[in-house]
Amino acid sequence: MEFFEFYRRERWPTIFCPGCGIGIVMNALYRALDELNVDLDKVVFVSGIGCTGRVPGYINADSLHTTHGRPLAYATGIKLANPDLDVVVISGDGDLGAIGGNHLIHAARRNVDMTVIAVTNFIYGLTGGQVSPTTPHKMLSTTTPYGNWEYPFSLALLVAASGANYVARWTTSHPYQLKNAIKEAFETPGFSFVEVLSQCPENFGRRNRIADPPTLMRWMRERTMPLKDVMEEVSSPLELVDLNITGRFAIGKFVRRKRKTHGQLLRGEEDSLESLRG
């Protein structure tokens, strides 16, 4: 698929700031769907509100730019009403994790067959840099000008615990792994979730004095640890929560399981304990 078969040429350039990580995520999505030879006419792209929420509007396919926090609920309706469509949701950490957190938990619990790309840039980008549920403890935002006094959480862990069939987490400085994760997510039946730690130089970087995009990418990358290394050190996966609180990020594939999808359950298919463990 040519670049401008995937993108709406007439909408170029995008609204994203120079050096923003969302471009890298878009590119990984494009390459993943290209390598999978996906028929774009059968994919619907859905988003909520935020910088990330603008992505579907640039893709040459049916797309639904919904209300803040609600893309997963809209996407659930699309998938249920026409199971022949593939649904890809791309939205921000605030959209999916704060205002839309309940929909996130329940879409994962239902194991609705869709691919979700969460762009975690640790901040509310579009609205000018307010704290988000992923802002690391003590870091600066416009609404925590003395540092974030609350704890953040890991969307990847939350979604894995809620029942998704696939969860992975990478950063924008892992474009190759990211593309492969999106491919695997797209091909995995059920709820698939790829969290991408992404730089927002404009509203997260600048405020925390890491405004230079390459420096910000390095800052993220230095704080990542491969999940399998972390698992050797911890006694329980629950300790990963604390890891996130201290501003360290486990990356890699969190889960891939074979639970029946929402659609399969609707059609009366059932899991056995063996298949769940599978």
Add this chain to the structure above:
Amino acid sequence: MGSPIKPGRYFLSGNIASAEAAILAGCRFYAGYPITPSSDLMEHLARRFPQVGGILVQMEDEIGSIAAAIGAAWTGAKAMTATSGPGLSLMAENIGFAAMTETPLVIVDVMRGGPSTGQPTIASQGDVMQARWGSHGDYEIIALSPNSVQEYFDLTIKAFNLAEEYRVPVLVLSDAEIAHMVESIVVPEDVEVVYRETYPAGVRVPRPFEAKCDDCVPPFPVFGRGNKVHVTGLTHDERGYPDTVSPETHSRLVWRLVNKIRKNADRIADVEVLNPDADVLIVSYGIASRSVYAAVKAGRAGLFRPRVLWPFPERRFAEVVEGKKVAVVEMNTGQYFYEVERLALKHGAESVHLMPRLGGAHPKPREVVDFVGGLGGGA
């Protein structure tokens, strides 16, 4: 596979009749969240949908319910949700989204006493203004008001037809009593069922939000057919692309969304008018209007009873209101009264009066007769 309800006479409760009407109108997607006094409508569809090929999902809240229904509608489905006041409040933002994106959608609001959790099992007409103005910004919806189980059935079908024709959210404002009273109804032999005009499959539609005129409704691009439509709640141009700063684009879009309803108000209007020559004209609707017939039958008053509350049937009202003493009978503190008073005076009424009832207390037929008598309405 079962079938929609067959023509004939039935003895049904309002919510069941409405659910059956939805199936008959072609609705095959329902997303909802339980709330008294609407839950039995969803429970009935949960039993019936698997028999007729419909899909029902209980979402995590009413925001998710209306969102899922809108998503389903974009795949071409006729979609519906039902709720009551607190749920309607949660749906408000996405009602605006449906209006902005011209999504056909039916919302049944079984009204109960508010504000807040209020009186969950008691009828009211307290959502009349929320239905009209609940979301932010300028937009128009259609709202219907049944006063019997038969009308609840008929107007649910009409709601789907209007939603398809005008690509707009349509509310059916019933209440705890219409929902649960059991009455005899007739399912007619021929029921008119409307389907939205769509674009052909396999054709890219470069300007999906372009309409033939500035108050027309464009055809609907169905997801998954290669029409490649971008749908956004942002102000968008005819291509569907965001254009959030131009006064022209915003005005052109919002005026079309508003005028496609306002300018067709006469076509949409559905009013019962009785005794139009009486000195006193009662305006009443829904459950409250059941108590008004005594005064009307006694010849003491005329009746103007809109089955379509919004858009307000102004032309029909203007035809009968001149020189009249107008009495509004409704079960709230006087919500429809605001609009009735404004338009009655505009069209030459002598005076406008309100008989409000709260807390589930009905206007009793005798009280209405006395109220009308107090205004000089005599037999």
